[in-house]
Amino acid sequence: MDKFLLIKDAYGSVQALASDQMKDLIKSLKEQSSVCVEGTVLDRGKDRNNKIPTGQIEIDAEKIEVFNSIPNALPVYNSSTELTRLTHRYLDLRSEKMQLALRFRAQIISKMRRFLEDECAFVDIQTPTLSHFTPGGANEFPVPANDSGEFFSLPQSPQIYKQLLMCGGIDKYYQVAICYRDEPTKPNRQPEFTQLDLELSFLLKKKLFV
Structure with missing residues (x-):
């Protein structure tokens, strides 16, 4: 599993497949690290996952640039207390729930x-x-x-x-x-x-x- 990287942004997520030379880099990354991935979009063929919007494709990563690596697990997750979420509001806004709420409000x-x-x-x-x-x-x-x-x-x-x-x-x-x-x-x-x-x-x- 060290060859796979789940990339997320404000509009969704997609799976990236890295080469063996990138395995150590991927293994060192914590969730929510900021990266830039360059590569080719491929059809996943028989491995398609139709349960998610981007489950038909994956990125064959040719280059991964780390903008900012998270040294430790972030304090905010979906199960965090309200006080923790409010204290780290800028991190809480990354959650899918908050992203959807803000965009729905705007609509x-x-x-x-x-x-x-x-x-x-x-x-x-x-x-x-x-x-x-x-x-x-x-x-x-x-x-x-x-x-x-x-x-x-x-x-x-x-x-x-x-x-x-x-x-x-x-x-x-x-x-x-x-x-x-x-x-x-x-x-x-x-x-x-x-x-x-x-x-x-x-x-x-x-x-x-x-």
Whole structure:
């Protein structure tokens, strides 16, 4: 098995077959080492594995360049505790589960944008994230300004700005907004979260539910 190398990137994995001269190099590599493999893509023939997307092919490796070798096993695996995963978040993002989640999130946002803009004529407008203090149901995060004693606040929501947009003649507004609320962290309460924010003007109830 020292002749085989499983290569992974953000888009999938493929098996590489190395020559006898490369066996020692492959044996010394730990999982998640960063490498560049050059070679010829071959049909696996009778050894095809139809259970995986790239199971019909393999790479006949002619050159393996090690960019960064992992000296020891990485602390993050699928069975790691939540604390370990969060401590080493940059490594946790390498997992297939996290890769799929982030790409799925991006696809959802993209589809929402296309629907709102192409079919409903909404306008995507970014509102300020440095705002003035607006007392409400939650505390706000203060951001010190250069002027002594002055500060900004991170917005709990784009509420004020989107209403001003309605006054300015923008009748259909939306944005994927990041909001901030200085509250104790709970499963349903986060200090920073993302929401799809919408506002429409001169809208009848009947039209809203169409």
